[in-house]
Amino acid sequence: MNFLYQIAPNLxxxxxxxxxxxxxxxxxxxxxxxxxxxxxxLLGVLLTVTKSDGIMRNPILYKFLDKIIDVIRxxxxxxxxxxxxxxxxxxxxxxxxxxxxxxxxxxxxVPFFARQIESVLADVDYGLVEASEAMGFSPTEIIFSVYLKxxxxxxxxxxxxxxxxxxxxxxxxxxxGAGGLxxxxxxxxxxxxxRDMIWVTVIIILAIISVIQFIGNVIxxxxxH
Amino acid sequence: MIKLEKVSKIFHxxxxxxxxxxDVTLDIQEGEIFGIIGFSGAGKSTxxxxxxxxxxxxxxxxxxxxxxxxxxxxKKLREVRRKIGMIFQHFNLLRSxxxxxxxxxxLRKSSLSKAExxxxxxxxxxLVGLADKKDAYPSQLSGGQKQRVAIARALANDPxxxxxxxxxxxxxxxxxxxxxxxxxxxxxxxxxxxxxxxxEMAVVKDICDRVAIMELGxxxxxxxxxxxxxxxxxxxxxxxxxxxxxxxxxxxxxEQNNELTRLGTGDKLVxxxxxxxxxGEPVISYLAEAFSVxxxxxxxxxxxxxxxxxxxxxxxxxxxxxxMEKALAYIKEQKVEVExxxx
Numbered sequence: 001m002n003f004l005y006q007i008a009p010n011l012x013x014x015x016x017x018x019x020x021x022x023x024x025x026x027x028x029x030x031x032x033x034x035x036x037x038x039x040x041x042l043l044g045v046l047l048t049v050t051k052s053d054g055i056m057r058n059p060i061l062y063k064f065l066d067k068i069i070d071v072i073r074x075x076x077x078x079x080x081x082x083x084x085x086x087x088x089x090x091x092x093x094x095x096x097x098x099x100x101x102x103x104x105x106x107x108x109x110v111p112f113f114a115r116q117i118e119s120v121l122a123d124v125d126y127g128l129v130e131a132s133e134a135m136g137f138s139p140t141e142i143i144f145s146v147y148l149k150x151x152x153x154x155x156x157x158x159x160x161x162x163x164x165x166x167x168x169x170x171x172x173x174x175x176x177g178a179g180g181l182x183x184x185x186x187x188x189x190x191x192x193x194x195r196d197m198i199w200v201t202v203i204i205i206l207a208i209i210s211v212i213q214f215i216g217n218v219i220x221x222x223x224x225h
Numbered sequence: 226m227i228k229l230e231k232v233s234k235i236f237h238x239x240x241x242x243x244x245x246x247x248d249v250t251l252d253i254q255e256g257e258i259f260g261i262i263g264f265s266g267a268g269k270s271t272x273x274x275x276x277x278x279x280x281x282x283x284x285x286x287x288x289x290x291x292x293x294x295x296x297x298x299x300k301k302l303r304e305v306r307r308k309i310g311m312i313f314q315h316f317n318l319l320r321s322x323x324x325x326x327x328x329x330x331x332l333r334k335s336s337l338s339k340a341e342x343x344x345x346x347x348x349x350x351x352l353v354g355l356a357d358k359k360d361a362y363p364s365q366l367s368g369g370q371k372q373r374v375a376i377a378r379a380l381a382n383d384p385x386x387x388x389x390x391x392x393x394x395x396x397x398x399x400x401x402x403x404x405x406x407x408x409x410x411x412x413x414x415x416x417x418x419x420x421x422x423x424x425e426m427a428v429v430k431d432i433c434d435r436v437a438i439m440e441l442g443x444x445x446x447x448x449x450x451x452x453x454x455x456x457x458x459x460x461x462x463x464x465x466x467x468x469x470x471x472x473x474x475x476x477x478x479x480e481q482n483n484e485l486t487r488l489g490t491g492d493k494l495v496x497x498x499x500x501x502x503x504x505g506e507p508v509i510s511y512l513a514e515a516f517s518v519x520x521x522x523x524x525x526x527x528x529x530x531x532x533x534x535x536x537x538x539x540x541x542x543x544x545x546x547x548x549m550e551k552a553l554a555y556i557k558e559q560k561v562e563v564e565x566x567x568x
Contacts, residue, residue: 127315128318128319134277134279134309136331145330146319149319225362
């Protein structure tokens with residue numbers, strides 16, 4: 001500990017605050033990450049199967065999803081966040097703080113993630129789908145046991161990419177009072193000019209990303225044959 | 226077993242109508258191996274997909290094992306499909322599953338117990354000769370082994386029909402032979418009706434009982450493999466047959482007026498086709514004896530179709546015009562097919 005305080009002198013008075021911010025970042029990552037993952041996969045699957053050559057062809061739904069994803073994706077996150085405050089109030093009761101950040105974080109992640117899922121699923125050989133149809137499987141069964149099961153390595157890969165960008169946008173959530181490491185870095189590293197605190201946040205974020213990437217790589221390795 | 230009645234499939238692309246299958250009527254008998262041959266784009270892959278309704282016919286009726294598939298709803302159709310196995314050119318195995326799991330895949334919906342499924346899968350592995358590969362992943366297998374897994378998978382639900390879409394087209398000749406051997410075994414031991422799509426006449430020659438020739442979405446000729454080989458009616462059929470023997474080489478020589486096939490005045494170049502019932506007759510030597518017509522053999526080929534011999538001889542005949550006529554008449558009398566290639 002003493003050694004740490006030596007190289008980062010501001011850690012001693014700010015340690016408690018830093019821990020709080022780490023907790024906030026984790027909360028944002030966990031809650032919005034988990035929800036965004038399921039929504040993204042769902043949307044990616046919907047895009048894939050409702051396409052004109054998909055197994056549940058539905059041009060109207062496809063067009064609608066396609067457009068809405070493009071629209072949301074093109075709004076810069078910091079603006080999206082402010083834009084969604086009323087929606088967040090309606091859904092979770094507040095437009096600020098950690099709880100108030102979820103809606104924006106999910107909206108900022110899902111469109112990007114859904115597109116990536118769509119491109120991963122597009123790599124599934126249509127022959128497999130055809131073979132499964134010939135074996136008498138229903139579209140739902142094909143989605144789970146062919147599209148998703150066959151794509152686990154690809155889904156893991158794009159989940160890692162998206163996770164990194166989610167960490168990026170959680171750092172911006174400080175703007176609506178959600179706290180977190182980004183907020184910590186702005187307050188102490190930028191406004192107070194504590195360079196050591198910038199380094200500390202960078203190292204913590206790198207550590208989080210490394211752990212996630214390590215887990216992801218293990219999953220990819222285990223599921224690629 | 227499989228009845229197609231006036232089946233048509235029209236694709237719509239960019240406002241245009243593309244007829245892939247037109248007015249096809251076929252009656253495939255129980256227990257036979259039925260070949261459908263045609264060049265790529267002839268519509269044979271679409272036709273075979275019309276049998277299990279992977280492609281919904283635009284018109285016509287499809288009946289398999291007494292059930293009219295074209296009248297079924299999706300749910301019923303899925304049930305019926307389990308009794309129609311299918312294998313593909315590119316095998317279509319699930320990469321994330323082992324050989325064992327791939328074969329187990331279609332059994333998910335079966336009512337067998339876990340132990341029964343296990344027994345079933347192991348016996349299928351035994352049948353296709355891959356018992357030692359059960360825990361391998363498809364990426365670790367050769368093309369031929371992959372197709373064997375695909376066959377085992379297609380047989381898991383005890384189908385009555387096996388559809389093969391260009392099943393040997395991605396394989397080398399040696400492997401093709403072994404896969405065809407396996408299909409024949411499946412046909413004989415499990416009495417499964419096989420419909421086989423191919424562009425190779427050699428495949429038809431090896432295992433098919435009956436064959437249909439397709440061109441531009443239509444069946445232009447059909448019959449037993451022997452009939453088709455011995456009495457091809459359509460030009461396209463002849464083309465396929467000549468690719469299966471070396472006959473195209475011979476006809477090329479004739480066309481190029483090669484030395485080998487150059488004729489003296491009054492000589493005739495004829496192609497004789499012997500089939501099972503006359504392959505034993507010493508026709509050629511009799512020509513010299515009885516009519517003093519000399520026969521110079523330029524080309525010869527023997528095919529064995531389902532144990533029946535079919536011989537083709539390209540012969541240059543020379544002799545007195547009158548004697549030649551008699552000789553040709555004699556040959557025909559022996560029920561040997563004669564086609565004058567060049568005079």
